[in-house]
Amino acid sequence: MWKRFASNIGAMVGVVLLIAVIAIAIIAPMLYPGGPWQMVQRPFLVPFTMEAYPLGTDTLGRNVAAQLAYGAQVSLLVGLVSTLVALLIGVPLGAVAGFYGGLADEGAMRFTEFFQTIPNFALAIVLVAIFQPNLTSIILAIAIVSWPPVARLVRAEVMSVRKREFVDAATLAGLSKPRILITQVLPNTVSPIIVMASLMVATAILLESSLSFLGLGDPNAMSWGYMIGAARTVIRSAWWLSFFPGVAIIITVLALNLIGEGLNDALNPHLSRKGRA
């Protein structure tokens, strides 16, 4: 499986890009001990004119390169944690619905459908606006709008696995139902969940950046979306302030998507042979 993943050029490009972004996020405090909010030079310094500040400065004279580095921390943190929370909601719900069927299934699926009908970005805006923008509310809002596909996926996987013979064997061996679900059925659904999770981190990063672009970011955390939102009004005179953070988002999201697709092809080779997109 690793061989198949490693031979996928796109996936390897994704891994390299992601490692670079993670490294920048980790060494940000060492590179820029003054933090992203410190004013270091005159405002609107054009990129590539001063060696110390290669990406220029923003409207208040803050170092754009430092802001980008600290922004990577927020993007990765929010992307990862909100995906984990979404999995914590979606996996148990989908597993119970798929395994027990009947009323549990009916109820869980109505609930999931309801959340899928609501326009998810609008719901995220409402949640963050009402609970005040901070990292916790942002992470929870993103998790709340992203778990429904997980629940559907897990339900479908569990439904197909629970009919297999080894599950009957476990029942005959006298294992209790919850135990069969957790120790026998769920481990067999892990690979599609991993694929979906890696794509969800990418979507969560896009969502976080969109929220902070609208001014719904954590006021104490520098983020890429906030940088673009703050630079929006000066796009005519200082294009680089909007341009660089956007490139950072694209690189990170692209890396995660490439990895997700690589994992998908490696874990489900029978699908990849059909020449999926």
Add this chain to the structure above:
Amino acid sequence: MDTFIAVLSRIAKAVLTLLAIAVLNFFLLHAAPGDPAVVLAGEAGAADEQMIAQLRERFGLDQPFYVQLGKYVWGIMQFDLGYSFRQGMPVSQLIMERLPATLILTLTAFFISLGMGIWLGVAASARVGRASDSLLTTLALLFYATPLYWAALMAVLVFSVWLGWLPAFGFETVGANYTGLARVLDIAKHLVLPALTLGLFFMAVYMRMTRASMLEVSQMDFVKTAKAKGLGGAAIRRRHILRNAILPVVTLAGLQAGQLVGGAVLTETVFAWPGIGRLMFESLAARDYNTILGVFIVSAAMVILFNIITDIVYRIVDPRIGARS
């Protein structure tokens, strides 16, 4: 008759969903930090003591919880979305004024992205494995990773600021007072950038989906039969593969209507497009929760309506669906 019953049950479900969203809204208003009456009045100091007392009475905030809930949901059923103290008019009126602009934008973006996405997906699948296919797939992957609002800003930079081809913001030229066809053309000119940038992401989604679906269907037996009959490649693609491959794409497109409406908030913000998305953005800064929740419920209603329409269109296009259920 079956279709009729199916559509009826679909509508009943839609009404239930909207009711549930109204209840959700109610709880969100109460979850907001602080006194709901103050929250409703907006935190900007727009409310004095007397007004807050009036609000308390009007929404029955001194009454039991379930009475409050009933009043709120009953109000929403009559399209009473509350009053925006910020804008000085009822929220429903504000939204009705702004809705046409949003409908024009989202529908244009939807048809552009679906049309272009299917077309490019078919083109890529016909050239599978060749350089042009790789180029298209790579581009789609790139668009797929691009934040909507960033694409919009860059489009403004290139096509308005640098090239001066298209207007950067607004719905029409202010003060020009165009009428008839001239006005339509003026609006269309203002619509180009918002619709294209909103559609870009979805175009990438539909293109990837179409390509995958085309390749999957082209493996099926009936395609082999068509080839054996001696039909040409283009005719098989158009008449046999595409017709079957397009169904999952249309389903996906219907499901993604919600995302399109959400994306409109970002696009309208960048282009100062006077729709409900822009209204939501303006209300965020003012903490005008009544308006924010009003836009939320109206956009949910739009998505539900859109899903019902897709469902009906689908039943007409593919009669097998009605027969199966």
